[in-house]
Amino acid sequence: MTFEPEAKRERGFDHTTVEPKWQREWDEADVFHIEDDAKDPEYVLAMFPYTSGSLHMGHVRNYTITDAYARFERLRGENVLHPIGWDSFGLPAENAAEERDTNPRDWTMQCIDSMTEQMKAMGFGYDWDREVTTCEPDYYRWNQWLFKRFRDEGLVERQTAELNWCPSCETVLADEQVEGEAELCWRCDTPIEQREMKQWFFTITDYADELLSELDELDGWPANVREMQRNWIGRQEGDSVEFEVSNHGPVEIFTTRLDTIYGATYFALSPGHPVAQEIAEENDEVAEYVHRVEHDDDEEVDETSGVFTGEYATNPATGEEIPVYVADYVLEDVGTGALYAVPAHDERDHAFAKAHDIPIRQVVEPAADADEDPEDVDVQEEAYPEDGVLVESGEFDGLDSATARERFVEEFDGEHRIEYRLRDWGISRQRYWGTPIPMIRCDDCGHVPVPDEDLPVELPEFVHTTGNPLDAAEEWKHVECPDCGGDAVRETDTMDTFVDSSWYFLRYVSPDLETAPFDAERASDWMPVDRYVGGIEHAVMHLLYARFFTKVLDDIDLVDGVREPFTELTNQGMVLGEDGHKMSKSLGNGVSPQRIIDEYGADTARLFIMEAAQPEKEFAWSADGVQSSYRFLQNVYELADEYADGEVTDRTSDEAATGESADSPVADYVAREIDATIDTATDEYEAFQFNHALQAVRETLSLLRRYREHTAPDPETFERGLVAAVKILSPVAPHFAEEVWERLGNEGLLAEADWPAADAPDDYHIERRLVENTREDVRDIVETVGIEDPETITLAVSPEWKHRARDIAMNADGNVVGTIMGDEELRQRGEDAADFAKDLAARSEALDEQLSPERERAALERAAWLLEREFGADVVVQSAEDADPDLAGKAEPGRPAIDIAE
RNA sequence: GCGAGGGUAGCCAAGCUAGGCCAACGGCGGCGGACUCAAGAUCCGCUCCCGUAGGGGUCCAAGGGUUCGAAUCCCUUCCCUCGCACCA
Known part of the structure; x- marks a missing residue:
C-alpha cells in the first residue's frame, strides 16, 4: 500500500450525487409509506404549507423538525404516519394569476410542482400516497359535505356582519389584509369601507365553553398558545x-x-x-x-x-x-x-x-x-x-x-x-379561489342546500373580472331549485380557507375515500395527531378552528372519542437573517434554501438548523455555522471511509505488539462513552432537544478520532462507535448517514434499520466526574507549578477505610465524628481517622455517592490514556496499598492523590 | 393595564420543574501549542481575578429572605419579548 496517493485522494462525499441517489432508494423501497391497517401509528405532522411558490427557511426548519422526529420514531420500530399536503386555496393565487395572465389553478399546480421538488430535494420522508390538495374537487367536495352536516346540526347560520370591503376589488378582505392606519387595501391601496353583508357563519360560539375549558388539559401545548386562545375566547x-x-x-x-x-x-x-x-x-x-x-x-x-x-x-x-x-x-x-x-x-x-x-x-x-x-x-x-x-x-x-x-x-x-369575546365564524368570501358554498337561493323556497348527490359543486372556469368571478359565471350560477324546480341561483361566495385546514389532518387517514371525508374507524384509531409542529402565527385561528371541527365531528359521530386534534404542539421559532433581523426582502437578508441545497446539500442545511437551537427558539442564520456543519459531515465521512479501507485499524508491527483488543482499558473507556452517548441521544430526541443529541454525537466522534490517533483501535469497538454515531445522525442528516452506512458495508437501508440500544453504564456520571475532575486537577498542577515536560503522572486511589468512613458519615445523623469513631476498625487508625472524620463532619451535608476503591481504580485506568496523550507522560494508577503511603494519604474518595514527576 | 415567557461570563446559549458534583455544558470569536515545507483541515489546551501541587476570591439583571449550602426555592424592584386590551 502506498501512502502518498491515499493521502492526496479526495475523501469527502459529493452531496450532489449522494442525495438524489438515496432519495431514489427510499422511494423505490417505499420506506415512508404506511399501510392502512397499521395500528395506532405515531402521527407526526407539520402544518401543511400554503402554495406560495417556493420553500423558505421557515418551511425548511418546520419540515426538518418533523422529518427528523418521524425518522427517529421509525428507527425505533414505530409505525409512523408522516404525511404532507397543500393548503392551496386563497386569494394570493388569484392575484398571482392576474399578474401573470394565467389562472389560479394553473398557477397553484405549478407552485405545488416546484415545492414538491424542493421537498424531495430536502429528503423529507413523506408518505406521498397520502398527499392532500385542498383545491382539488375530491377534497373540497368534503368541505361542502361537512358544511351540510354542520347545517343539519344547526351549526350554520346566516347573519349580518360588518366587513372590510374594498370597492375597487369588489370583495371583502380579512382584517389582516387591510394595511396601516389609513386602512388601505393591500392589493390596490384603495381605502377600505365597512360594509354590512349577509354571510354564512359557523356558530363556533356554541362550543366556546368547551374550547376554553379543555385548554387546561392540553398539557402538551405551549403555555402562550393556550393563553392566546383563552384571551381570544374571552369568557x-x-x-x-x-x-x-x-x-x-x-x-x-x-x-x-x-x-x-x-x-x-x-x-x-x-x-x-x-x-x-x-x-x-x-x-x-x-x-x-x-x-x-x-x-x-x-x-x-x-x-x-x-x-x-x-x-x-x-x-x-x-x-x-x-x-x-x-x-x-x-x-x-x-x-x-x-x-x-x-x-x-x-x-x-x-x-x-x-x-x-x-x-x-x-x-x-x-x-x-x-x-x-x-x-x-x-x-x-x-x-x-x-x-x-x-x-x-x-x-x-x-x-x-x-x-x-x-x-x-x-x-x-x-x-x-x-x-364570550369569541364571535361566530364568518366563512363567506367573495372570491373565486375557494370552496363554493353548496347553497342555492330560490325566490320561493329560500336557501336550499345542494343535494349530496350533486356534490361537489365545482368551480367554473376562471375569468378575469373586477368582482367575484363566480358572480360573473352566469351559466354556472343559474340552476334549478332542488326543491321546486324553479329558477334559482347558486351562492356565489366561497368558503374561508381556514375551513380547508380545519380537518385536513383527518383526510390523510384515507385520502382517496370517495364515500366520506375520512374513514371513521381508522381516524378514531389514528387520531389525535401525536406531534404537531408549525408557526406561532396560527396560535389562534387555525388551531382554534381545528379544535372546533374536531369536537363537532366527534359529536356527529364521524369520529369516536376524539375531542382534541393535537396532543403535543410545538411552535418552531423563527429563522432570522444573519443580521439578527427577521428575513425579509426589504432587508435583503434572506437565505434561499435552494442555494444552500445546491452549495452544501440538504443534510448540511438540516444539520445546521437542528444544531443551532431547540425547535421552539429562534436563531440567526450563520454562514460560519453552516460551514461548521458541512465540515463536520465531511470529517465523519472521511473517518468512516478510512476505517472502511482498513486504515484505521491497520497495525504496524509495533502496535501489534502493544495490541488493542476489545477488553483493553482504552477500548473499554470508548465503549462506555458510546453507550452513554446512545442513552443521551435517545432521551434528547424524545424530548425534542435535537441539538443536545447532536452535541453528544460530536463528542463521540471527537473521542473516536482521539482513540484512533492514540493507538490502532479495536475494530469492533471503533465500528460500533461509528455506527452508533451515524445512526444518531441519520434522522437529521439522512442521505449522509445512508452513504456512510453503505460504506461501512451494511446491507439494506439505514432508514429501515434499528435504533441503537444501550443504557449508560452504571454510575457513569460519577465515573465521568471522577475522570474529568482528575484531568482538570492534573492540568491545574502542571499549569500553576509550571512543569514543562511531565515524565510520570502517578494517581493513587484513596484507601478503603476512607470510603467506609465516608459512607458512615453520609448515613450518620447528627454526630458524624462520634459515629465514625464508633467503628472499631476506624478507631484503630487513630489520628488519621479522627482528622478525616472531622473533615467529613464539616461537609457531611454535601457528601454524595462515590465509587468503591476498586471501581475508581478501574475507571482511572480506563481514562489514563487521555492523560498520556495530553501530557506525553507515563501514567501510573495505583491502589492505596501499592502506592507510597505519603501519597496515598492525600487521596480521598472521588479524588485520587496526584504526583507528577518531571 | 391584564396575562404569558424571559434576563447566565466577549457573543450565542445549556442548566434552572427534583437546591450541593456549578467558575457554571456546548458552539462562535480570541489566544497558545501539536502536526505540516506552508496554508487549510484535524488534534490538545487557555479564555472572571490572584496563585510555583490540585488553592483562594468575586460571579449567573438588582436588592432582600429561606437553608449548613441557591444560577436553581420565596418576596420586592428594574428591564426585554410576545399576546390581549377604551372588554363594562
Missing part, C-alpha cells in the same frame, strides 16, 4: 339587567359589577346600538356624533367623547332617572353595547364623568380586611375599581360585593350570564 361572567329608557323601551345592559348599580349616574350606549341609531334619527346632534365616530379614525375621536341624547333611563335599583349618552368608548360588540356608568368605580366612566361634568357617587368602600383605608379613598379624584363593602346602597349597605351581585340579580330581575 366573562356577569349579569344583565334592563333599564327603561324614555320613549325607547327597555334596554338590556351587561355588567360584571352589578354591585355598583346604586352608583350609576348616567347611562351610555355605543354609537352602533339600535337605540342610539333610533335616537339619531330624530336628534341631529346625536346623528352627527354617530356619523363622526363611524367615519373618523380612532385616533381622531377623543376617548371621553360622547353626546347627551336628551333621554333618561330609569335605574331599576333606585328608580332614579339618569341621563342617556351615546359614547364612543362603549363598544358595540362588548356585552350588549349598552351600560350603566359608575364613575366612582370604573376608570373610563370616571374620565367620562369628569369630562362631561356628571356626578360621581361612591357606593363601595374597601372592606375591613383590605389593604386600603376607606379614609384614603377619594372617588372624586380617582375611581376605586376594587371589590369591597357596599355603602349608600339603601338596605344593602354592608354587603360585600360578591354577595351583593348575587342578591341584585334576583332583586332587579336580572340574569346571570356568561359572555
